Amino acid sequence: MxxxxxxxxxxxxxxxxxxxxxxxxxxxxxxxxxxxxxxxxxxxxxxxxxxxxxxxxxxxxxxxxxxxxxxxxxxxxxxxxxxxxxxxxxxxxxxxxxxxxxxxxxxxxxxxxxxxxxxxxxxxxxxxxxxASSLAAPPELTVNEPTPVGEIAFADGARSGTAWSAIVADAVTRITGGAVDKVVLARDLIAQSVGPIDLRWPLRRLAAAYPNCWTFAVDGLIGATPELLVRREKGLITSRVLAGTIRRTGDDAHDLALAASLARSSKDLEEHEFAVRSVADALEPHCKSMNVPETPFVLHLPNVMHLASDVAGVAANGASALGLAAALHPSAAVCGTPTAVARDLIEQIEGMSRGRYAGPVGWMDAAGDGEWGIALRCGQADPDDPARMRLFAGCGIVAGSDPEAELAESNAKLVPMRDALGV
Incomplete structure (x- = not known):
């Protein structure tokens, strides 16, 4: 050839x-x-x-x-x-x-x-x-067992929990003052193992524990995201929006009551409305028809429950899955509203580099079809220390947010990666 x-x-x-x-x-x-x-x-x-x-x-x-x-x-x-x-x-x-x-x-x-x-x-x-110069023979598939992660120690990342709560309080003050409607603030946690972390171990545990999420691994970034930023498949565009969270207790009856309270929470419904509107506005130029749910449903995950909405549309142009992801990023679910103001505020007060956390992660084929999620519930392997990872969590802050409650929510969102590492 x-x-x-x-x-x-x-x-x-x-x-x-x-x-x-x-x-x-x-x-x-x-x-x-x-x-x-x-x-x-x-x-x-x-x-x-x-x-x-x-x-x-x-x-x-x-x-x-x-x-x-x-x-x-x-x-x-x-x-x-x-x-x-x-x-x-x-x-x-x-x-x-x-x-x-x-x-x-x-x-x-x-x-x-x-x-x-x-x-x-x-x-x-x-x-x-x-x-073309060196055609590869089809491989023989094998099953490869990962190495369990050794003892893990956790330490504060860029901010302690107390310092991060103070940042949340600052954000609430700015929101009530009219500077911004919503801002998403993130924090990180450092996981240090006694030996190199075989990423296949937490990856498998995430897939087993969160089968309804999208488990991903790209260049040392691994996680199980509940949020599908966008899927394009043969002319149909879909996006799952999550905003508004409450932690599960493990008691089914109590969790049902919590789910009902989440569905009625004015604070969480306001946060969710911002997120849905930002996705619908970004997708509208690429769709000839759209379905935007008027009310969210409650998505039950093992550690938390979210208000969720599935936005769908019929493609109006040739935008690829990646092109649609570019149009959507950053949504209000990971940045805030208005986007530009929230993004500036994050840069001013969050105090850390997010790296690829909360960015699009996924795949695309030659036809432009594919799936891109938001890199949430994830960790980034340290390229210089194979025994070290950064874990991430973020929370949407609106006028009714309570700093202590937001810290508790961020801790709940760190549970998937902490558990996956074997703790």
């Missing part, structure tokens, strides 16, 4: 790739079982999704044009690829995984794995991606 030299997208060289997707027999019930010790990528929910490893192509990008640059690179890459896809569903063929920083200055990346194992609706397949 003779192909021309690699083309360029902006300043990035784009390789010519050969991609082959073919069905295989199920080897394991869980896609995550196939991940190697290092460099695994994942996007799974229940038993379906994608797991990949190796790097056939990669783009690292930052700056205000990072989404546009990433889309340009992806279009050039898919245009230069030779694809044989015997499956023909979203997620087969050429696929990239991606994770984007919360701010323009935070690092972002797209990664095309060398091997992808996918499952959808009872069909399992393997995709191999390789340069």
């Amino acid at each position: 003779s192909l021309p030299d690699p083309v360029h997208a902006g300043a990035e060289a784009v390789p010519h790739l050969v991609v082959r997707s073919h069905p295989v027999a199920d080897v394991s019930e869980h896609l995550l079982d196939h991940l190697p010790e290092h460099g695994g990528l994942a996007w799974v929910r229940r038993s379906d999704g994608l797991a990949g490893w190796g790097v056939a192509a990669r783009l690292d990008v930052a700056g205000s044009n990072r989404f546009a640059t990433a889309q340009q690179w992806w279009r050039a890459l898919t245009g230069a690829a030779v694809v044989r896809d015997d499956i023909g569903v979203p997620g087969s063929g050429l696929v990239c995984f991606g994770s984007f920083g919360f701010t323009d200055d935070d690092p972002s990346e797209l990664v095309v794995p060398e091997v992808i194992v996918g499952r959808r609706g009872g069909t399992t397949w393997v995709t191999t991606v390789s340069p």
